[in-house]
Amino acid sequence: MTDLSEAVAVQDTAKIGPPLWLLAELTYRCPLHCVYCYNPVDFAKTEDELTTEQWFKVLREARELGSVQCGFSGGEPMLRDDLEVIVAEAHRLGYYTNLLTSGVGLNEKRIGALKEAGLDHIQLSFQDSTREMNDFLSSTRTFDLKRRAADMIKAHGYPMVMNCTIHRHNIDHIEAILQLASDIDAEYVELANTQYYGWAQVNRDQLLPSREQLERAERITNEWRATHGNKMKLFFVVPDYYEKRPKKCMNGWGNIFLTITPDGKALPCHTARMLPGLEFPDVRTSSIREIWYESEGFNRYRGTGWMKEPCSSCPEKENDYGGCRCQAYMIANDPAAADPVCDKSPLHNRITEVVDRAQIAGNAAQVKPLIYRGPKESLQLDRPF
Amino acid sequence: MAITTATVPKVGRNFRIQWEPAQDAYVLLYPEGMVKLNQSAGEILKRCDGAANVAAIVADLETTFNAQGLEADVLAFIELADQQKWVELT
Ligand code: SF4
Ligand code: SF4
Numbered sequence: 001m002t003d004l005s006e007a008v009a010v011q012d013t014a015k016i017g018p019p020l021w022l023l024a025e026l027t028y029r030c031p032l033h034c035v036y037c038y039n040p041v042d043f044a045k046t047e048d049e050l051t052t053e054q055w056f057k058v059l060r061e062a063r064e065l066g067s068v069q070c071g072f073s074g075g076e077p078m079l080r081d082d083l084e085v086i087v088a089e090a091h092r093l094g095y096y097t098n099l100l101t102s103g104v105g106l107n108e109k110r111i112g113a114l115k116e117a118g119l120d121h122i123q124l125s126f127q128d129s130t131r132e133m134n135d136f137l138s139s140t141r142t143f144d145l146k147r148r149a150a151d152m153i154k155a156h157g158y159p160m161v162m163n164c165t166i167h168r169h170n171i172d173h174i175e176a177i178l179q180l181a182s183d184i185d186a187e188y189v190e191l192a193n194t195q196y197y198g199w200a201q202v203n204r205d206q207l208l209p210s211r212e213q214l215e216r217a218e219r220i221t222n223e224w225r226a227t228h229g230n231k232m233k234l235f236f237v238v239p240d241y242y243e244k245r246p247k248k249c250m251n252g253w254g255n256i257f258l259t260i261t262p263d264g265k266a267l268p269c270h271t272a273r274m275l276p277g278l279e280f281p282d283v284r285t286s287s288i289r290e291i292w293y294e295s296e297g298f299n300r301y302r303g304t305g306w307m308k309e310p311c312s313s314c315p316e317k318e319n320d321y322g323g324c325r326c327q328a329y330m331i332a333n334d335p336a337a338a339d340p341v342c343d344k345s346p347l348h349n350r351i352t353e354v355v356d357r358a359q360i361a362g363n364a365a366q367v368k369p370l371i372y373r374g375p376k377e378s379l380q381l382d383r384p385f
Numbered sequence: 386m387a388i389t390t391a392t393v394p395k396v397g398r399n400f401r402i403q404w405e406p407a408q409d410a411y412v413l414l415y416p417e418g419m420v421k422l423n424q425s426a427g428e429i430l431k432r433c434d435g436a437a438n439v440a441a442i443v444a445d446l447e448t449t450f451n452a453q454g455l456e457a458d459v460l461a462f463i464e465l466a467d468q469q470k471w472v473e474l475t
Contacts, residue, residue: 018407020419066407069419120401121416132391159399159416173473187399188416230470 007122016302017076018066019292022095023073023270024055026083027262030075031104033139033372034127036165036200036207039075040273041385044378046263052082054284056089058260059289063093067258070095075262078105084113091118098123098133103149104142111152122153123161123190128169129176135167139372150184162186166217166237167194167207168358168366174217182232189232190219193239195327199373201385205365208241208358243354245316246323246339253301253325258292267289268298271326275335295377297344301325301335308336310344330385388439390456391463394463395435402430413471420471431461433472439463 028043038040042268050058058071061238070090077083078101090097099114124146127134131143153160162181164170170177174191181189193214194200194207209217221236240247250257250269260269266288267273273280280297281290292298300306304317308352311322323339331340331350338345357363395404401414402422411427413420422430428449432442443456466472 020408066405066414067403068403068414071417094403096419098417120414121399123417161416166389317466 016293017256019062020256021069022062022067023071023259025073025259025261025270026077026080027075029079031140032102032142033374035137035203035370036194037373038198038270039197041202041381041383044375049262050264054083054264055086058283058288059090059093060260063095065288065292068095071098071100073100076102076104084117086116087114087119093290101144102142106149106152107125108152111156115156122158124150124153125163126180127144129173129180133170154185159187160168161188161190162259163192165189165194166191168209171209171213171217176218184208186232190235190305192237198385203370204354205357206368206370208239208354210359211242214238215340240341241351243341244343246320246341248320249324252321254298274326275329293358313340315342386448388460388463388474390440391438393435393438393475394433396430397470397473400471428464429459430466430471
């Protein structure tokens with residue numbers, strides 16, 4: 001998701017452009033239990049996964065509209081036995097194919113088969129730089145396995161993005177994380193601060209870093225950039241809680257991103273299914289063309305016409321489209337409100353209160369036990385975030 | 386390395402150039418990203434096949450578009466493309 005902003009800047013904003021980016025969430029099943037997982041907290045309630053044929057239909061119809069970047073994620077997409085055939089079909093249709101994986105389930109046989117299928121790139125996620133922390137944060141023993149996966153990815157000639165979600169418990173290890181990325185020879189490194197959706201929202205106080213931690217991590221990342229040349233491209237994503245303006249979420253609702261959930265719902269972003277009062281179409285019964293251009297789910301928050309104050313009269317509304325609808329819903333309880341990250345939002349204090357708490361190490365909210373993502377916890381919590 | 390008319394550029398190994406009818410443009414695809422190329426960038430890059438040198442690319446473009454004096458533009462673009470790793474040079 002790096003440079004798409006350049007790609008869309010030249011588009012005519014008056015008309016609806018194509019869904020350039022298709023994210024296929026193949027399954028919610030996952031062997032890991034990340035405490036910041038972006039999947040819906042109540043994922044365990046979802047019903048049947050799409051079949052191979054249904055995924056072919058999605059790929060075909062989206063490609064006809066102009067989708068060209070295709071990500072396969074989850075959950076853990078390697079858990080789908082038909083991943084290789086789905087990738088092969090995407091490749092045949094002319095997509096650039098990206099696999100977003102924890103590395104669990106990658107072996108010589110499958111990685112070779114994926115190469116043959118035409119897979120273009122693999123993004124491998126780590127939880128931290130050391131075995132102890134990686135395995136603690138994912139509640140699994142997967143660090144060594146990930147290291148082996150990284151070697152296999154390189155041996156098969158794939159470009160590799162190493163992704164590490166950053167938060168209070170690993171942010172002080174930035175240097176070691178960068179060293180790990182360099183050791184495994186990643187072409188790109190994403191140090192993506194946790195975004196507070198799904199499970200991360202449940203564990204928010206335990207995960208949000210302090211300002212001091214954040215500044216240190218940014219400084220070290222910049223120093224690394226300055227001293228190590230551009231062999232490895234680094235992306236450091238700050239948590240929007242520390243900003244005064246919201247992110248231009250998804251580059252605009254229904255602008256370039258199309259997510260298909262494991263059970264066939266089409267969403268403008270991977271967390272939108274939490275929003276109340278919006279029916280998102282099912283790919284089994286609607287075509288991608290109907291979904292993208294005609295459905296209420298995609299049209300509701302397109303552009304700026306739906307906005308309320310302070311956004312509707314704001315001179316900056318084209319910059320950020322009012323921020324994130326899910327964040328507005330989670331924090332302001334109204335999906336059409338300004339994203340409370342914005343300091344023009346009357347509810348901005350709900351963000352700064354959380355940020356203020358994060359400056360006091362070891363406060364009561366922070367020391368609550370982390371809740372791990374898992375089917376049992378999902379059914380127990382039984383709520384979207 | 387210094388770029389001259391003898392330099393042979395090739396689209397970088399982690400990039401793919403392809404024509405996209407929906408965008409009416411060549412795009413450069415790479416891990417999780419895409420750059421939409423303007424017409425001249427697209428026409429230059431698709432000729433970066435690892436066989437033609439800059440002189441040959443310039444000659445081909447001048448014939449195809451019935452134009453002259455493109456050398457400086459092509460050299461400048463290849464330099465930019467090299468910085469972005471869109472091309473590898475030999
Ligand atoms: S964030 Fe962790 S638990 Fe969630 S899908 Fe990814 S690997 Fe699995
Ligand atoms: S008021 Fe709304 S449109 Fe203006 S900057 Fe804030 S979020 Fe963006």
